[in-house]
Amino acid sequence: MAQVMNVGLLGFGTVGTGVLEIIEQHQDKLSHQIGAEVRVKKILVNDLEKDRGNLVKPEQLTKNASEVLEDDEIDVIVEVMGGIEEARNYMKQALLNGKHVITANKDVMALYGSELLQIANEKNCDLFYEASVAGGIPILRTIVEGLASDRITKMMGIVNGTTNYILTQMTKEGRLFDDVLKEAQALGYAEADPTADVEGLDAARKIAILGTLGFSMRLDLDDVSVKGITDVTSQDLKYGDQLGYTMKLVGIANRTGDKVEVSVQPTLVPHEHPLASVDDEFNAVYVYGEAVGETMFYGPGAGKLPTATAVVSDLVEVLKNKRLGVSGNSAVIPQHEKKLKTDEEIHSKYFLRLHAKDLPGTFAALTALFHENNVSLEKILQVPLNEGKLAEIILVTHEVSKKDYDILLKRLEEEEVVIEVKSSYRTEGEMK
Amino acid sequence: MAQVMNVGLLGFGTVGTGVLEIIEQHQDKLSHQIGAEVRVKKILVNDLEKDRGNLVKPEQLTKNASEVLEDDEIDVIVEVMGGIEEARNYMKQALLNGKHVITANKDVMALYGSELLQIANEKNCDLFYEASVAGGIPILRTIVEGLASDRITKMMGIVNGTTNYILTQMTKEGRLFDDVLKEAQALGYAEADPTADVEGLDAARKIAILGTLGFSMRLDLDDVSVKGITDVTSQDLKYGDQLGYTMKLVGIANRTGDKVEVSVQPTLVPHEHPLASVDDEFNAVYVYGEAVGETMFYGPGAGKLPTATAVVSDLVEVLKNKRLGVSGNSAVIPQHEKKLKTDEEIHSKYFLRLHAKDLPGTFAALTALFHENNVSLEKILQVPLNEGKLAEIILVTHEVSKKDYDILLKRLEEEEVVIEVKSSYRTEGEMK
Known part of the structure; x- marks a missing residue:
């Protein structure tokens, strides 16, 4: 040699x-x-x-x-x-x-x-x-080579170890965000300035890279709609759990026809979905291929x-x-023109938690509002608060367009019986 | 072109x-x-x-x-x-x-x-x-290429969709083996003659292929110790669940130094282990690399x-x-001579269920026997049966050599207070 x-x-x-x-x-x-x-x-x-x-x-x-x-x-x-x-x-x-x-x-x-x-x-x-x-997962090679003869329609990734560690600790041990963040910093999982992690920017960069490769379409950071985990509360985790979901920061890239959507947000996934058992600092990317169906690649994201x-x-x-003698052949130059979905074309289920006046007619007013805005409901949980003066209402919608949902959120805030919309999360990964 | x-x-x-x-x-x-x-x-x-x-x-x-x-x-x-x-x-x-x-x-x-x-x-x-x-999972390519610069020490695979479907239905819906098998045959998940699936032979062939590639050592079907799922009972699933485990048919290939062990058997994995949420006809291969740590590849196994x-x-x-012009370069010829572990070198935890006489001194007799045979216990569950005439005892051991454990099993059968050893399973995948 x-x-x-x-x-x-x-x-x-x-x-x-x-x-x-x-x-x-x-x-x-x-x-x-x-x-x-x-x-x-x-x-x-x-x-x-x-x-x-x-x-x-x-x-x-x-x-x-x-x-x-x-x-x-x-x-x-x-x-x-x-x-x-x-x-x-x-x-x-x-x-x-x-x-x-x-x-x-x-x-x-x-x-x-x-x-x-x-x-x-x-x-x-x-x-x-x-x-x-996702350092320890050969996901880029898999997308390019392993699924060479398939058409990828959707990717969902837990691609930031720091936020996954924080959410896991909040969920499993009932700890508070600030407390876990400090510990993660001490353990070296989180940086002194954790902004890029907890605000979802790091995950957004990675999902932009995945989307670019998976859809062969140049996707920039600016194309990714980003929301971090700083507003996630223990109530959200608790009610999510009661309704059968685990909270994860999920980067989503999906494609319908020739249009795509790329986003990162705290997302509720069903307990039985493989992404739900990706804990602590581990990463995973769930890939939907037209031919191959659903696959997941799991491993350490860093280290x-x-x-x-x-x-x-x-x-x-x-x-x-x-x-x-074939260097450069594999540099993958995007083949497709970038086309982003409009809010009308992005469909998802949502988890919604709000406080309302606990009066006769409250529920009727709410359901009328949902109905008017083309949003139908899959799950409902109502809990009395403040000795019955207040109702905490948790809802999971059926699939709805982002446009309709955003209008609904605005209407809810104007609605008289609603005191406050406390939180709202996308839910993904419903098992058939 | x-x-x-x-x-x-x-x-x-x-x-x-x-x-x-x-x-x-x-x-x-x-x-x-x-x-x-x-x-x-x-x-x-x-x-x-x-x-x-x-x-x-x-x-x-x-x-x-x-x-x-x-x-x-x-x-x-x-x-x-x-x-x-x-x-x-x-x-x-x-x-x-x-x-x-x-x-x-x-x-x-x-x-x-x-x-x-x-x-x-x-x-x-x-x-x-x-x-x-594992048809839909590019696992062979991943082992050969993606982990090119790592040393694989262990692989655990759920690589037979039929048995995974049966075990999932038995676990989640409390259904009986025969009943689910018949349905799987009707759905086309199981063959008219299901022997190769339910007796673990199909999984054994696949784990032999994985072991050969992952360890670069020629492993034949004869080298795989095989046990199928036909003896798994609903009691085993129930008590396994109570102690925190899910039953899966797992193919295991592991290596210590230059010696390997390859086997297939119904195995209890902790609920929080990613393999535990691989349900129905899905497959997954969990790979431990010295450098990369733990990774898992999940997807449809057939179709x-x-x-x-x-x-x-x-x-x-x-x-x-x-x-x-490089055809044939990638045909991977095993590099290492085959060396199989002896029973003394195979280590694992075990789940053990037995019926014993419910008398004073029964437990002392049992623990003495375990102690004599170098088997220590991690979990114990005792349930009275038959109005207290009988005790159902479920144990999970700490790690023990297969040799010591097999001797223990024999001794237990000879022991006077023991009525019957009902079942015994390997447990794997303890999370740190």
């Missing part, structure tokens, strides 16, 4: 270290698959002096990006430094230099994926990003070795392609 | 028809991926006269296998005829003629997989069989279009490889 494939690493934090470890530990298996030795030649770091044990030799490290990006012997650049602008520029430069690129960076891919894939395509380079969505494993799988693919 | 890839079909039943339909419906997407047109040139059928609508032209059909196997224009043979000896011979002949082969036939692959893969390897042909295990989709995915792979 004379051939050597040289890899350049941008960044040497947790994931970068994992990548190096896996390459060294699985050298035999990798070279058996690729027919060449894999060597990490150069690593871009911030601090040359930091103690890294005997994991690397000093001559592998550099603080100068061009020593990695301009090295003619380096075939593949692995970007695991994080951040947005700098990472994007390095990746762009690498591709323009004819190097294949692997990244774990969902932010860059959600924002600049099309631009980078375009350059990769022009330069006949591979650009792979399996680790950017050093799961993410590094995804990166190394991409590396194997890149190196195989290079040896076969 | 001048190039045409010709496919020969052996068999034109449910799956064969599905394959043809998918190829025709997704012609655009397929040729976009492969860069060539896919055409089904010849189909081996039993009956030339049967009405097949306008799905095929008469000249595509033949009753003569050699018209398919010897046609120089045909690149790939798709075997979807079922059965064992004839299918094996045709596949062998096709490979010897230098044709790539795709099969959905788990029986042939479990029995003659090594032989056929060897020939494929020698002839530089691809031999793919994704549809043979016309799911199976046909898997076949067509293989077809895409074969045709890509052919165009790239």
Whole structure:
């Protein structure tokens, strides 16, 4: 085995270290698959002096990006430094230099994926990003290859570990949002600034990537309607549970005809749905294919070795392609023009919790209002509050268009017997 | 696009028809991926006269296998005829003629997989069989490619839809085995002779295939210890549920160091384990990788279009490889020598239900016996039966070697206070 494939690493934090470890530990298996030795030649770091044990030799490290990006012997650049602008520029430069690129960076891919894939395509380079969505689950490869001969109509993903951990703890242990968030931060599941996670932005980036691939349609972050979990209360979880649902932050991408909808929101899924048992920091993506029906892919969404494993799988693919002389063939350029559904075309069931005056006629007034707005009801739960002065009413609707539902919500707020609409969630995943 | 890839079909039943339909419906997407047109040139059928609508032209059909196997224009043979000896011979002949082969036939692959893969390897042909295990789940590809840089230590699979349907109905609806089996036969989920399903043989074939690939070690059907679901009673399900478990027929392949164990048996998994919510005819494979941790792949295990989709995915792979000139590279020949664990090396928890005399001292006698045999207990449930003359005792052990446990079972049967050991099941999938 004379051939050597040289890899350049941008960044040497947790994931970068994992990548190096896996390459060294699985050298035999990798070279058996690729027919060449894999060597990490150069690593871009911030601090040359930091103690890294005997994991690397000093001559592998550099603080100068061009020593990695301009090295003619380096075939593949692995970007695991994080951040947005700098990472994007390095990746762009690498591709323009004819190097294949692997990244774990969902932010860059959600924002600049099309631009980078375009350059990769022009330069006949591979650009792979399996680790950017649900690190430990080979979901992107599955969508592209495994379901090659199917037509995907819908994807539902629990793709943010932090919020799933928080919701699981709130649901199972009855804990409060703030309390669990603090613990998650202490455990390293949540960042010091948790906004991107709890507001649903991280999940939105990932569902945009999934939608783009699954529907072969360029979907940007701006196309995703986003709602996070900060307003989810323990009452919502409790009543959801009583009506047979578990609360999850779900990214949804669905397609009817040639139009799509992409969104992220706290969603109630039936207890018996496989997504309902995806707990703690685990991720899962539920895929509906026209031919194959319903499939789900479950695994760790992050973590050093799961993410590094995804990166190394991409590396194997890149190196195989290079040896076969087919690099760049697999850069998937979206085939379809973007067409987003209007609110009239988005259909869903909803869970609705409201406080109303507990008077004779309240229920009749409500049902009349629902009826007028084309919303029919599947489940109803009414609980007296405040010694009967108030009624807590929890409803699950049948399928309704978002347009009709939003009008209904407005009417409810104007309705005299209604004191307050407390909360409203989409419900998805009804089992047949 | 001048190039045409010709496919020969052996068999034109449910799956064969599905394959043809998918190829025709997704012609655009397929040729976009492969860069060539896919055409089904010849189909081996039993009956030339049967009405097949306008799905095929008469000249595509033949009753003569050699018209398919010897046609120089045909690149790939798709075997979807079922059965064992004839299918094996045709596949062998096709490979010897230098044709790539795709099969959905788990029986042939479990029995003659090594032989056929060897020939494929020698002839530089691809031999793919994704549809043979969990039709709608691209699990074989995932194991080989997605987890390329990981080391799989354990797989647990619900890989037989019929038994999963029966157990789900028994558990959720409290129905009886015979009753559900009859219904499953009427619905077409179970065969007229259900032996291979309910005795666990079908699952055993699939777990042998999974183990062979996942551990890169040639595992035959004879290496799988098999127990079916015919003895599972409603009491077992009820007490299992009370102690927090759901009963599933689980194929287990696990590896410690360089030794493996492969088995199929009714197994109790904790309610909160993702495998517990795999219901009805669905399949799932839970994979433990050293780096990636725990992942699960869920989907339909059979059915016309799911199976046909898997076949067509293989077809895409074969045709890509052919165009790239790398056919045969991916035929995975096992790397490791087969080493099976002894009973001393197989460790597990067990659920045990027995009837004992309800006398003072019974429990002390039992616990002494457990202690003597190195078996410690995690959960205990005792229920009086027959107006207190009898005690039904249900136990869950801590991890114990199969050797110690089997000795214990024998001792229990000899023990005076024990009237009868009613049942015993492995329990797996304890969540941390």
